[in-house]
Amino acid sequence: MAKLCPCGSTLSYPDCCGMIIGRKKEAATPLELMKSRYVAFTMANADYLMSSQHSKTRRVKESKQIKKWAESVQWMGLVILNTRKGEETDDIGYVEFRAMYLEAGQIQQIHERSLFERENGKWVYVSGVHL
Ligand SMILES: [Zn+2]
Secondary structure, eight states, rough: OOOOOOSSSSSBBTTTTHHHHHSSOSSHHHHHHHHHHHHHHHTTEEEEEETTTHHHHHOOOGGGHHHHHHHHHHEEEEEEEEEEEEEOOOOOEEEEEEEEEEEETTTEEOOOOOOOOOETEEEEEEEEEEE
C-alpha cells in the first residue's frame, strides 16, 4: 500500500498533492495549493515553493535557506482551521492553518492565515500573517 499524502488526505501522494507539485494538475482552490505547499515543505522542495508563490512576494534568494530549514526539521502534520473566499469567481482566498514540526527536539507550530491570489489565472501564495 502506498503511503498517504502528508497533507492529511486519505489518498496516496501521487494521487493527491503529487498531481499539483508534479504539474499534472493546477490547484483548483487556495486550499489545494496550501496543502501542496505544506507537502513541498515536508519534502524540502524549494523549487515548487518558489514557483507557487506570487512573483511580487517571491524571494528567490531565500530558496536555499528555505530548503535547508525544511530539511532540518521533522514535519508532523497539517491542520486546516478555516478558509475564506477562494471560490471560482474570487481572485483572492485565505486559508488559516496550523502546521506542526519537530525542531531540535521541540514541537513547534506555525499558525498562519495565508493570502492567496490568482496570477495568470493560477492560484499562488502571496503572504501570511502569523496568529
Ligand atoms: Zn495531499
